[in-house]
Amino acid sequence: QSALTQPASVSGSPGQSITISCTGTSSDVGSYNLVSWYQHHPGKVPKLMIYEVSKRPSGVSNRFSGSKSGNTASLTISGLQAEDEADYYCCSYAGSPVFGTGTKVTVL
């Protein structure tokens, strides 16, 4: 069970849209619509942003959206804001949960 692959960093200017990829295999991302995404500000508690590929928990901004194609899931942040600067982790079910390697989002 290997960690899912995410880009180490993604950046964008305020107001822009960015997309973070999460690449797995046919045994995890490709097999289950059970991908979730977390936002983690260093020193804070991780926050669930997306679950079951594209569902948003109550209270999460609709600027955050999720999708999946084949073995790759994606998180898109539209209308990028300064407070979106954080680490983001995907997580997929693969018989047991497995996290992605994490992506640092920088707002320029």
Place this chain on the structure above:
Amino acid sequence: QVQLQESGPGLVKPSETLSLTCTVSGGSISNYYWSWIRQPPGKGLEWIGYIYYSGSTNYNPSLKSRVTISLDTSKNQFSLNLSSVTAADTAVYYCARSGSYALPADYWGQGTLVTVSS
């Protein structure tokens, strides 16, 4: 409002057993999965395992031989034991709640740093 709070030693000696407890308040243990997740310094999140309120467990295959998660419903607590620790087990340990075996964790504890050192 559901709250989770980790407790336990912040320093553990190599080869010993790391033991942490998570106390759940403001909600019931029933019908949820209760997880332990960790983050080594400078690294990403790693799922350790979970216990369902019924008592069934699922562990990260890479840690399975060293991990035990247990539940005390009378105290609304669940616990982590990680045996034979090394410096690689130094991390912030979080407890978390999820409604699914796929771990969309909606409530987390604040996290507790455990250092493995002699």
